[in-house]
Amino acid sequence: MRIAIDHRLSLTLPEGTGQAVFHLLLTPPSGPTQTVESWSVEGPGIGNAGRFTDGFGNAAHLVNQLRPEGEITIHVRGEVTTRDTHGVLGRPSGEPVPALYRRFTAAAKAPEALYEPFRHSKDNRLSICHALMARVGEELGLPEEPKVPRQMQADGGQTQVQDTGEASEQRPAAADYAHLFIGAARALDIPARYVVGYRVADGEDGLHAWAEAFDEGLGWVGFDPHAQICPTDRYVRLAIGLDAETAPTLRTVPVAEVEQVAKVSAV
């Protein structure tokens, strides 16, 4: 699938800021599940940015700006071709050892009750991860079934998916699902990491977050406990980390609240 992404981030820094410094994780990698066809990151100071690879293997930018004024906007655009691998990413090169992702963090924690039933499970890691994904869904709320008016269905064709926007806003954020899954997996000694990325979501914000768990056989496998599926070709990976704190799309000094929205659609 070829996916077009249009991602805007905006922030306003405190008045009188002398020098602002930004850390950007806004460049997706090409890999087994996706090929980046075109990509651009525009914003003040980008031309002069320091480019480097961070500790998790992400392509990062260090941007600085002298005496920023008013609203700052960073505009990210590009096209990515994706492949459905049933969530399997494998072992991309240039990444740290999977064991790193057994480190516990404050953000990715799970209550014992959530993972304890799996502690002595004889199932393989993959089955445990699928079961964990289901448990996290039960814990935080499952995605609503598309409500299909029965009569129309009986009529055949013309099925209409009701707008579930309102209901889904009631659910915790995708990051919370990912964190709970990651915390539980790590408690079971399974390396698990946080993924921030995009998902084709016509009309809705396409910015999304999910998790990846490491299986000795398959390598990294994606799990999206918020949607209760393994990522498909509707997903684009942007950056990874131990948790949301270590994989922010944009971090700034001075600290400012970042508003962002991504239009993500199939082309």
Add this chain to the structure above:
Amino acid sequence: MGENTPFDEMYNADGSVREPYRALSEWLAEQPEKGLALMQADAEAIFRKLGITFAVYGSEEGTEKVIPFDVIPRIIAANEWRKLSRGIEQRVKALNAFLYDIYHRQEILKAGRIPEKLILNNAAFCPQMMGLEPARGVYAHIIGVDIVRVGPDEFYVLEDNLRTPSGVSYMLEDREAMMMLAPDLFQRSKVAPVETYPENLRRTLESVAPAGAGRNPVIAVLTPGIYNSAYFEHSFLADQMGAQLCEGQDLFVDGGKVYMRTTTGPERVDVIYRRIDDDYLDPLTFRPDSMLGVPGIFDAYRAGNVTLVNAPGTGIADDKAVYTYVPEIIEFYLGEKALLNNVPTYNCTDVDQRAWVLENIAELVVKEVHGSGGYGMMVGPTSTKAQHEEFRKKIIARPDNYIVQPTLSLSTCPTHINNDVAPRHVDLRPYVLVGDEVRITPGGLTRVALKKGSLVVNSSQGGGTKDTWVLED
């Protein structure tokens, strides 16, 4: 270890003088009455004039104190030093290899030689350092190894200090003062120089400049500021090696590089000898509330545009819980047996060991895993029953927060006390530089516990310093 009579570095058990101290012993005998007291007073004046002070956290009096200096030098024979420095070199090489491995393939963890959780879930482990290639593969460039001596041929390493070890300015000033106070004593012995330290520090720092820095890399010393207990040392070292002393606000990043504000405009900085702890180094990557650091400096480091000395995350190699594995680390990376001993360390999370520790606490030393400077520790034999009880409770409450070691009978050296000469316990912190080569300054800082019988040598706990002599053949 732990015998009742401590090893005295000057006198043999039969009262005869040990060979390295022969010249000193004769010199002491020649001093007129009150000669040492006068010298002591002169020393005070010299140090006040030099402005060497340190701050004691939690003390009620003025924050600045002159560290007590003892006018009788401590002496190490050439052959003793050769043995010690070989052991130190082995240790710092192995620990740097360990750091490289931990932040890359983690082979030592895969091999099961160190428990994975001890490293990966350690607060001192810095995930942001993964995969970074530091210049020459060196992480810990400036190291102060704490060593104690318990016998003629028996040395133990207490701590490796791979973060931002301090005290080297005392080593240099003690020597300078001693040369002023007793020039005649230097004429009688061949003492290895320590004055080369600042030059060696500069060479070491230059040797790890990033590629493209040019022939004369620009070096800055980054200090937390005048309120830091070691501020004097930061400015002293910058001055001695001709580098710029900077606070966080004096540096900034631009285009992924680090610059220093100067009166003639921004100047690119290649190597930063930072004396700010990891957590406060860069609010963009580490603690966002830090006002001391430089936003973006870590990213500039990752981009290969500046070298941070020491590298962030070196604390994982001198963590007190990792310390017990150092002999293992030396074997794993160098295929050699450790030349210097580790102090046996009891693990309080082990039920049997804990029970034994609680039973015998009056004989043991208890240290906080993340403590330093002699804070949060207890020396059993010199503590009260109430203190024993307090630490029993602490260990029971948080067994993983403490390590416990036998009380070592630290060697003693003759020390000027109340116009008399009496033995006092000492330790030794040699300073090591690692860059294009390993450079160990002969000697180091000798700290002396001025209270009779005390084994705590930290300056914050009433310790003093001595000039440390390594004799040349």
